[in-house]
Amino acid sequence: MLRLRLLTWDVKDTLLRLRRPLGESYAAEARAHGVRVQPEALSRAFREAYGAQSQRYPNYGRGQGLSSQQWWVDLVKQTFRLSGVHEDRILTLVAENLYHDYCSARNWEVLPGASETLSQCCQRGFRMGVVSNFDNRLENILSQCNLRHHFEFILTSEAAGFAKPDRRIFEKALRLGGVPPEQVAHIGDDYTRDYRAARAVGMHGFLLQAARQDEKLEVPPEHILPTLSHLLALIEKG
Incomplete structure (x- = not known):
């Protein structure tokens, strides 16, 4: 032994x-703000944005003065931009809501x-x-x-x-x-x-x-x- x-x-x-694929959660949050995006497109965009963000700001940007919340909010906004959504006010709302949603057992x-x-x-x-x-x-x-x-x-x-x-x-x-x-x-x-x-x-x-x-x-x-x-x-x- x-x-x-x-x-x-x-x-x-x-x-x-995760309870459900990330793209589905992101799409549902966007829908709540009147924006329609395909979950698959969001999943693909997230992978691309996550790779770029992790390379540029490793470990949530801790060594570069970012908070992890800023890191995630920027990443979510970039995910939606890559999926063709560009309204900044909506992007900020969606990104901040998702940051808090992923803090709970709901996701x-x-x-x-x-x-x-x-x-x-x-x-x-x-x-x-x-x-x-x-x-x-x-x-x-x-x-x-x-x-x-x-x-x-x-x-x-x-x-x-x-x-x-x-x-x-x-x-x-x-x-x-x-x-x-x-x-x-x-x-x-x-x-x-x-x-x-x-x-x-x-x-x-x-x-x-x-x-x-x-x-x-x-x-x-x-x-x-x-x-x-x-x-x-x-x-x-x-």
């Missing part, structure tokens, strides 16, 4: 996921097995924290989704100043937990940002790998979680 004291968790697509749902697995991990005496490339809304989102109470700390990339796979965000999590890396395991769905990055600082790693991911990764089978419900059995086997 692995001698683990602390488990750190990724959030998006590990514990929580997020808990992944199957997540609540049960977190509760079982607490019952077994594991301490737990979050390490996520997220902005400062995360604590509130986790509270709204009734998961916050499981965690001793919530470390976002915005607060840390570094985004996964930068080793410094994991080093900060280790300091917060006060536990050496060999007694910590990180659970996430991204091979590079979660699994490899955690192992690079000496932590254990478990990769949540949904059936749709068929790329061949260099991950031993005992580190792969087909679902979150497999976690405790793998820890006990290890």
Whole structure:
């Protein structure tokens, strides 16, 4: 059995996921202001705008003096502009409403097995924290989704100043937990940002790998979680 004291968790697509495609939520908000845009067009525009914004202002613009709210509002406006909407007053309203909407359980749902697995991990005496490339809304989102109470700390990339796979965000999590890396395991769905990055600082790693991911990764089978419900059995086997 692995001698683990602390488990750190990724959030998006590990514990929580969006309730519906982003393009649908954006289109619904635009409709409320009398603007019709196709959800698919918004999804495509968002991917393009997100890529450009992340490159220009990494980690929510934290190193360049932006707030994450400004970062997101600018990104949403750019998404709509790329989709052919240019009325500035409406864009500002829509962008600010969407920023606040994504702070609530209205747009997020808990992944199957997540609540049960977190509760079982607490019952077994594991301490737990979050390490996520997220902005400062995360604590509130986790509270709204009734998961916050499981965690001793919530470390976002915005607060840390570094985004996964930068080793410094994991080093900060280790300091917060006060536990050496060999007694910590990180659970996430991204091979590079979660699994490899955690192992690079000496932590254990478990990769949540949904059936749709068929790329061949260099991950031993005992580190792969087909679902979150497999976690405790793998820890006990290890």
